[in-house]
Amino acid sequence: MDEPEGFREFVEARSRGLLRSAWLLSGDWQLAEDLVQTALVKTWPRWNQLIRRDRPEAYVRKVMLRTYLSWRKRRSWQEHPVADMPEVPVSGVDVEARQALRAALNGLSHRQRAVVVLRYFDDLTEAQTAEALGCSIGTVKTHTSRAMAYLRAVPGLAAALQQETL
């Protein structure tokens, strides 16, 4: 089977960014790698069409998101403890806030978590987030509002979010 033109370069250039999103979604590097790999496998057959429409990354992210949501529905999905999450040691001035954020993400519903990642990490608009999730903008707003309310109440994170400057 022929390798689609430009696909290898895309994987090499963009897979780290995709892995970061996948890690925020799944909370586990191993699952993140599997998510991204699965999304790329599904993208491979459609690559030439996507390149013509100039939006391959948006498609990969959508596939990744929907794969994540479908995996969450399966019984075989298992949450991994927070302690297993980072492969890279956490360091820096806001260690506590980042540790609190990682733990807090696990407390969100899977769709709230997806909305937080899409809106605030991938920087998608409400309309783009709704399209990626296959839901209405109103539903995105509801998930966002509930997620933010939850995050504001998490000890160690509330103060960081309320700061006007970091």
Next chain:
Amino acid sequence: MKDEAQTLADLLQRTAVEPQRGIDFDAVAERVHRRRSVVWLAGSAAVVAVAVAGTATLSNAGENASDRAPAASATASPSPQETNAPMRITISTHCGVVSATVDGHLWLADPPLGDHNPPPGWDENEASGTFATTGPETAIFTTDAGQQAKFRLAEPGAPDPNAECE
């Protein structure tokens, strides 16, 4: 000065640390090849089975053999994806039987069952059983209890109607 959304975005960026390595392209390529091989082998097995059955029929058919030969030949040459081995899956029934994601592909119930609720007699939240393709874009799901639902392969990028089910 940062607002809450920007602060959260910055925190997410710093929390999702850049992984040291990206996705190995060759691993993706291997999965693509393996996936296609499985589909091809399943299709080939079905062709062999049909051919054997056809041969047996012909050997027992006596003088009618020549009449039946064309039909047997036509049946024995489906495209590789027309027939596939049944897979065990679990689908959500909580908001009705509306969709199933099988091997990364979204299938839509045709027709949907249950009017946004578990269909009468089905389990309340999910149902396990076998999912067997009956054509390139059609399949039938049979629960362990014997209920059945027909499915049709969704168009690429189609939203999962079950995604709204909480």
